Amino acid sequence: MASSANQVNLDRQRKQRRNLSLEDKIDIIKRKEANAKLSDEKLANEFGVDRSTISNILRKKEQFLQLHANANYSDLRKTRIQEARFPSLEEALYKWFQSLCSQNIPVSQDVLRVKAVEFYNKAKESGTQLSNFEASKGWLEKFQKRYNSSSKIITGESGSVILEHVESGRKRLQELIALFDIENVYNADETGLFFRLGPNKTLATKNDKAKGTKKNKERITVLLCCNATGSKKFKPLVIGKYQNPRCFKKINMQTLPVQYTSNSKAWMTMEKWNEWLRWLDNQLVERSLLLIDNCPAHTDGSSIGLKHLQVEFLPPNTTSHIQPCDAGIIQNFKVNYRAILVSKWVKNIDNGEVIRNVNIKEAVEMVADAWGNVRSTTIKNCWQLTKILPETYSTADEMEIDEIDEDMANLISALNRLQIADSSVSMTAEEYAQLDGGLISSELPTEEEILEEFLAAEGISQQEQVHIEDSSEEEEETISINIGREALETAKKFLEQRGFMTEEDIKYIRNIIRRLDESVQKSKRQTLLTEYINQ
Secondary structure (H helix, E strand, O other): OOOHHHHHHHHHHHHHHOOHHHHHHHHHHHHHHHOOOHHHHHHHHHHHHHHHHHHHHOOOHHHHHHHHOOOOOOHOOOOOOOOOOOOOHHHHHHHHHHHHHHHHHHHHHHHHHHHHHHHHHHHHHOOOOOOOOOOOOOHHHHHHHHOOOOOHHHHHOOOHHHHHHHHHHHHHHHHHHHHOOOOHHHEEEEEEEEEOOOOOOOOOOHHHHHHHHHHHHHHOEEEEEEEEOOOOOOOEEEEEEOOOHHHHOOOOOOOOOOOOOOOOOOOEEEHHHHHHHHHHHHOOOOOOEEEEOOOOOOOOOOOOOOOEEEEEEOOOOHHHHHHHEEEEEEEEHHHHHHHHHHHHHHHHHHOOOOOOOOOOHHHHHHHHHHOOOOHHHHHHHHHHOOOOOOOOOOOOOOOOOOOHHHHHHHHHHHHHHHHHHHOOOOOHHHHHHOOOOOOOOOOOOOOHHHHHHHHHOOOOOOOOOOOOOOOOOOOOOOOOOOHHHHHHHHHHHHHHHOOOOOOOHHHHHHHHHHHHHHHHHHHHHHHHHHHHOOH
């Protein structure tokens, strides 16, 4: 009888079904992830729904997580959130809107509706299978809610109230980050870098030996990416102006300590960004989160089929407050880069050599060294400064010394030594480190590029253009095998006499020599085989 009564009560509970809000669904997903042994039946009883409802929520986990990531605070308690019927069209329209906003060009609601129809018509003419679309006032209102774009911002009124959204943005990011393993939460950002520029306010020098420090605003863009604990730093992406710099000829590009790509302005573009997103996704094996700013070149990767990576945009106009890379990581990288560059010049002067402009190969090597010198504790504490991490991870490491100040001290020391040789050095270390702080690092997408990405998302491919360029930099000298092997042997003998070397260090060099000898023998055997076949 008791068993029968329990079953009746259970049936009553299920008849009194309730609709679950998005917040409830995320709670179910979190609890299941935290305890895999928690049964669907128990969750169903607790939330007053059928077991099949729980199973359905867990099956659509990724969809609900994405909805939650894009939801406004008011959406969390809604039982139904209407998804966009034309997501690719709306994404293209929002990118176009962002592009104009970044140029401080106001956009009215009427203009937004006209542009939406224009994109739709161009897509239909290109062969997309979109259903009928009308840019009605109702659609526009839903679009603005989905992208958190108020009419005030669209009509160009003051955006200063954005600062009020910093705290709500932090709260939303804390909730999102809590859904991931903290080791798999990343931030990426670009920075422009005058890689040859010296520390002279006049940007000139009277010292002939120091002429390599004269005004030279040759720039590159560097993309840095790291995780929230500082335990993972990915190889930097460097964007230069030339596809085939002379100093790269005869160089095995796989041996470079960075990824290198190019375009005529050395800027990040949508194409370059999507290529890098694919690369990053291929480096990952677990579900991961990438936080990025609203740079016009950035996309969420929805059109390229990412396997492991979920890309989340930071709230607009808040990156100076909540983006980890902007909280000191990029600044520390630049301090390290300039300390290495100035130390190189000082060494040239000490050796009585004329300072020459560094080439792009030397620059990427210094970029890699500077990034390598950014400590994991520095990265971790910069993440903490943003206050976007859940409370569980919000305790910063105590450092015996201020690492960023120590790196700045290294730059100050290098500048002081350079000033002895070149009295025209007139910048402070802080001024020099921030010399290119406002440098544009990404290209604003044109309407054509936005439309191309929209069409690609709808399955219409476009022909890519390839630009082959070169520069006037000197080619690397070709080193013969005999000279190279002799240099390795000399280096081994030199290092064997140094007290700081270990057995493993010398073993590593011997291994390089052995691999070189094997490659020479293999080449000889191949030559003999070819000659025999051709007889």
